Structure formats: structure tokens, C-alpha cells
Amino acid sequence: MRFLFFALLFFTGQFMFAQQDSVPPAKKPKKPVKKIDSIEKRRPQPRTIPEPEEVVVPITDYKIISYTRDTTSLDTTLTIQKEYKYNYLRKDDFEVMPFSNIGRPYNALGVDFSNTSFYPKLGAEARHSNYFEVEDIKYYNVPTPMTELMFKTTLEQGQLLDALLTFNLSERANVSIAYKGFRSLGKYRFDQAQSGNFRTMFSYGNKKGNYNIRGHIAAQDLESEENGGISNRDQFEGAAGINPDDFTDRFRLDISYDNANNRILGKRYYLDHQFKLLGYGRDSTDKKPTSLTLGHEFNYETKFYDFVQSAQNNAFGEDPFVVPVEDRARLKTMFNKVSAEFSNRTLGQLTGNASLYNYNYYFNSILVTDSGTIQNQLKGEEIAVGGTYLKDFGGLVLKGDVNYNITEELAGNEFNASVDYQLNNNNLLSGGIHVSSRMPNFNFLLYQSDYRNFNWQNTDTFENQQIQSINFTFDSKKFGLLEAAYSAVDNYTFFESAATQEQIDNAQETAYVKPFQQTETINHLRIKYTKEFKWRRWALSNTVLYQDVTQDRQVLNVPQLVTRNTLYFSKDVFKKAMFLQTGVTFKYFTSYNMNAYNPLLGEFYIQNREEFGGYPLLDFFINAKVRQTRIYLKAEHFNSSFSEPTFYSAPNYPYRDFVIRFGLVWNFFS
Numbered sequence: 001m002r003f004l005f006f007a008l009l010f011f012t013g014q015f016m017f018a019q020q021d022s023v024p025p026a027k028k029p030k031k032p033v034k035k036i037d038s039i040e041k042r043r044p045q046p047r048t049i050p051e052p053e054e055v056v057v058p059i060t061d062y063k064i065i066s067y068t069r070d071t072t073s074l075d076t077t078l079t080i081q082k083e084y085k086y087n088y089l090r091k092d093d094f095e096v097m098p099f100s101n102i103g104r105p106y107n108a109l110g111v112d113f114s115n116t117s118f119y120p121k122l123g124a125e126a127r128h129s130n131y132f133e134v135e136d137i138k139y140y141n142v143p144t145p146m147t148e149l150m151f152k153t154t155l156e157q158g159q160l161l162d163a164l165l166t167f168n169l170s171e172r173a174n175v176s177i178a179y180k181g182f183r184s185l186g187k188y189r190f191d192q193a194q195s196g197n198f199r200t201m202f203s204y205g206n207k208k209g210n211y212n213i214r215g216h217i218a219a220q221d222l223e224s225e226e227n228g229g230i231s232n233r234d235q236f237e238g239a240a241g242i243n244p245d246d247f248t249d250r251f252r253l254d255i256s257y258d259n260a261n262n263r264i265l266g267k268r269y270y271l272d273h274q275f276k277l278l279g280y281g282r283d284s285t286d287k288k289p290t291s292l293t294l295g296h297e298f299n300y301e302t303k304f305y306d307f308v309q310s311a312q313n314n315a316f317g318e319d320p321f322v323v324p325v326e327d328r329a330r331l332k333t334m335f336n337k338v339s340a341e342f343s344n345r346t347l348g349q350l351t352g353n354a355s356l357y358n359y360n361y362y363f364n365s366i367l368v369t370d371s372g373t374i375q376n377q378l379k380g381e382e383i384a385v386g387g388t389y390l391k392d393f394g395g396l397v398l399k400g401d402v403n404y405n406i407t408e409e410l411a412g413n414e415f416n417a418s419v420d421y422q423l424n425n426n427n428l429l430s431g432g433i434h435v436s437s438r439m440p441n442f443n444f445l446l447y448q449s450d451y452r453n454f455n456w457q458n459t460d461t462f463e464n465q466q467i468q469s470i471n472f473t474f475d476s477k478k479f480g481l482l483e484a485a486y487s488a489v490d491n492y493t494f495f496e497s498a499a500t501q502e503q504i505d506n507a508q509e510t511a512y513v514k515p516f517q518q519t520e521t522i523n524h525l526r527i528k529y530t531k532e533f534k535w536r537r538w539a540l541s542n543t544v545l546y547q548d549v550t551q552d553r554q555v556l557n558v559p560q561l562v563t564r565n566t567l568y569f570s571k572d573v574f575k576k577a578m579f580l581q582t583g584v585t586f587k588y589f590t591s592y593n594m595n596a597y598n599p600l601l602g603e604f605y606i607q608n609r610e611e612f613g614g615y616p617l618l619d620f621f622i623n624a625k626v627r628q629t630r631i632y633l634k635a636e637h638f639n640s641s642f643s644e645p646t647f648y649s650a651p652n653y654p655y656r657d658f659v660i661r662f663g664l665v666w667n668f669f670s
Helices: 002-018 038-042 080-085 233-237 501-505 638-642
Strands: 026-028 053-055 063-065 071-073 096-098 106-108 139-141 146-153 159-170 173-184 193-205 211-226 260-278 291-309 325-344 348-362 367-369 372-374 377-392 396-405 413-424 427-438 465-476 480-490 492-497 513-518 522-535 538-550 561-573 578-589 596-598 603-605 616-626 629-636 648-650 659-669
Touching: 080 561, 080 578, 080 616, 139 173, 139 193, 492 603, 616 638
Parallel strands: none
Antiparallel strands: 026 053, 063 071, 063 139, 096 106, 146 159, 146 659, 159 173, 173 193, 193 211, 211 260, 260 291, 291 325, 325 348, 348 377, 367 372, 377 396, 396 413, 413 427, 427 465, 465 480, 480 522, 492 513, 522 538, 538 561, 561 578, 578 616, 596 603, 616 629, 629 659
16 A cells, blocks of 8 residues: 555656647747847847747647547546546446456446347357457547557556557558557455456558558457366355355355356457549539549458366266367358449438358367257358438438348348437437347357367257337437347347256356347337536436336346446646546346356356345546646545445355555657
């Protein structure tokens, strides 16, 4: 603690004296101005060298462009939303429950069915939380080179660092390099996790403005040790004859095994370019000229999921085919899409597209068993056609997109439509519908393992998962943000253990996890409300999520209520050299049948035997901003030291104990 205090003072002092008030200025020559009296006019005047004039580059000139080409400016402010996003994912983790160690799975507290992919994925979804998809990559346009460093301590023998360097080679060409890496030993035995996410991005637009191209290369490696959770909960919770104080050092708790690892490895090459045939030119006075644009999008990706165990363990079965266990699922995909976009002031923006999707999901060998033959490969080509529409009527915006797969193997379709109506400057009303049909992820359809129980092929029995969803949003500066969605899901696909009670008592529940499909309709309602109340320097930020599920059989398990409330204080200190925010965050979710975790599959599976939840999570934080640097200090889950030890992230996986972590986000400008 003493070290953390002096370290914080040291960093604060360094930032206060070393940083500039704004983005470092560009240099511009300035004519010298000097007053000369009548006598000095007759004397020879020495030659003076003009001093440069400081030109401040506004922070709004540093642009960030998303996958959908939405553009925002770099934000170096310190807000409560930045506090929520200062974590391993760098996203708001309100609707998930993290495991004890950094980089481990996140259990879902909320479900949103309107955000689904058009094609099946590899699987191992519990291990993909930190995997950068195509939609997660950002592109940049900056007037001067910019660097962002994000640092945060982890749990025992490790750190988290996310570094970005972006610079423009010219006004229209940008190159960016980013790497996110971390390592954390964890508080429990055999719980180490580490990852590396490398990304390099580029973008270019020609001088005429009729051609632009962007792309990226991503190489990612996510690896963790798997211990199966604690094997004796009495050591954690306490029971007759067992004192939990003897196990406050979590390394002393018994675990299920200490010889398993799983890993996600992925490489991707992405390219997107557009060529305008009509309606280009930087000197055009028409803000919405009639234009015709041709586009091409290319994506090639290889991905592997590995599970390795050096010796057999009954948690996954008693008689594996070979030892050591070395499972690997592979997926190679190539995606090509061509499009034509017509834009007109009267008709709006209309786009038509056609795409070709090549996939190859495979294992090493064909498996022949007494019950049948399990193939080793799912391979094919999918042709899809689609389109998008966008029209801005001023205060009313209409948007829609449709995709239809015209082949039979992974036959699916998707339709989205939305309308935004700006009531006034303070109130926005939105509504939309989502309809989709697609096959489940590949690991539901086909899987092979050296453990006998984890081999199946369901390509002939599983149907498309169908979703119909309607959503509504009211965004008001006065009344807050209200979001509501109602979804009906058919053929919902999930994992569940078919173990008997005797097998469960023998710690063999995970050995009998299988994929299933629910033919009956599941109805899901979610209502989310966000509102912040301010009084002088105090603020109370509130986020509440309510969910209700109607189903014939309990296969979709979520808490009915999730709430997060933050009371914090903000003030400029040290003669406004530092901006300070400090407060307490309270998070709570009602008890429910929390999903269990299977390390071999890298997936969560449903269980309806016991409920978890109903406990508060309290965090205390002190954050500060000095120039472009944000400093974070947090006491996470400080109430664990005086609460009942019943806080779990999943069955047999306790949530983390009280820990103090600190870090910073620092922007450099050249």
C-alpha cells in the first residue's frame, strides 16, 4: 500500500510538470515586428530571425473511423463511462460477470438476440471475449502522429498493456500499429492466462476523392491454463470442521486438475475499397450529389481452437482414445463481396451486393465408432445476395438491410429495419425489427475429441435457429436512455450436461456435456434504463436491466434484474492542474441458475440444479486527469472481506477477492 501511494504521487508530479496544456503545436513562420524610434532609424539594424508562431491543433482533428464508417474524434476527457470501460475488454462490462483472473471467460448476465452473425462461427465462444473481429478494428486519420498507451496491473506476476501508434503519411494516407498483450498468474493454482493481439491498419483516399481503400492484418493468440474450478467448496465457503480463514490464500484451495490448457489462435487479412463513378470531387457545392459507387470487400481468416491435457481426468471421461489429449478444431474462411451503391438527394442511399463465402471447418481424421461414422470436415461455398437502404428526411432517418443465402448447405437469411426520429435537440426516438435464420455454430454441428464423450455430428438433425425481434429506444437528455427489446427464438441451440446425479456427485458433470436444440419457442423481454443525476459536484449514475423469459423448458437462464449504481464526486484540484473523480460503484444481480463452464469445449452450458447471485459487488475508485493522461486507482470488490463467501462467476469458479489495481491511459502527440 505504501508503495502504491508514493508511486501515485510520483506519476502525478511527473505528469503535472512534464505534459503540455494541449496537443503540441505545429510550427509556422511569423514576420518579425519591432518598433524603432527616430534615432534608431539612422543606425544600422541587426538582422533578426523570425520566431515561429504556435498553431494549436484541436483534438477534434484526430479522427477515429469504425467498420461502418462512422467517424468520431479522439476523446481525452475523464468521465464515468471511461471508468466503466477501463478494463481488460476496454468495453462496458455491465452485462457480464468476469471470472477471478484477468483474461478468463465472462458469464452472461444479459442477452441481446438482435446482434447475431450471418454465418456460423468456430465455437468456443467463452474464449472469444478478447478476440478482435472485423467489426472491432478502428481506422484513423490524424494531423500529427499520435500514440495511446493503456496500462493496468493484473493479478500476480503480470501486467496489461494496450499500445497504439497512428500517423498520416500524407493528408489522405494513414498507417496504424497496435498491440495488446497481458499476462496474469491469478490467485488460484494453475489459473494463468495470457494473450497477444497484434493489429496493423491502413487507409488511403486519392486526391480526386473518387477512390478509397482500407485494410488490416490481425494476428491473435489467447491462451489460458484450466483447473476445472475448485473441487471442495467447503474450503471456500466454510463448513463444519473447516475454517475458511485457513484458505484466504487461494493457492491452498483444492482444484479439479492442473494439467489442461486451451488456446485460440487466429490470423486475418482484410481489405475494403470503393471507387466512385459519379458524384465525386472535393469542390462540389452539393452536399448530397447523385453518385454511383462500386465496392469490394475481402476477408481471409484462419482460426484454431486447441485443448490439451497431459493426462486423463475423470472430469471429461474415463477412457480417452489417446493420451495426452490434443484436440484441435480448425476453421478457414474466405469472404468476397461486391457492391454497387446509388445515392441521390431525393431517393436516398441504395446499395445492392453479392457475396461468396468459402468455409472449411475440419479435424484431422474421420472417426468410426460403434454408433456410426463421424466425418472430419464441413466444407462448402455459400452465395448470398443483399442490399441496404438509408434515407434522411431531416428529423426522420430510415435504415434497412437484407441478406439472403441462395445455397442450401448453410441456408439462412437476415433482415433489419429501423427508424430514428429526432423529436427535438434533446429527445430521440428509435425503433427497429430484426429477423434472421442461420445454422448454429460449427462446434454444435460437428466436433471431435480424444475424449470419447465429445464426438458428435448433427448436420442432419439440427435446424436453423430463427429469431424475430422488435426493439424500441428513447434517448433523452432530461429523462435518460430507455431501451426495450422483445425476441422470439425458435430452435434455440445450447449445451447441457446429461449426467446422472451419481455422476454429478462424482465430479463428472462436465464429461457428459452435449449440444441440444429446443424446438419450442422461447420469448425474451429485456428493458434497460440508464440515467445520471447531478447535484453540484456530485453525481449518481444508474443502469438497470430487467429481463423476463417465457419458455416451456428452462434452457435460457438469465437474472431477472441487474443493476449498477455509482455515486461519485468530481472537482478540479491543484489550481485546475488536475481533474479528480472519486466514488463507489455498487453492482448487483438477482440469483438465478448460472451457466456452468466446460474448459474442453470453451463453452458455457446450462444447469438447473442450483442458483447463484444475489450478492453485491462494491468497488471504490479514485481517478484523475492531468493534461492528456487519465490515472486510475481502484479497490475492487472491497466488500468481500466482510461478506459471506458465496460470490461465484460460475459453479465452482469463485469471483475475485478484494484487490487494489491501478493504471493509466496516456496520449502522446508529436
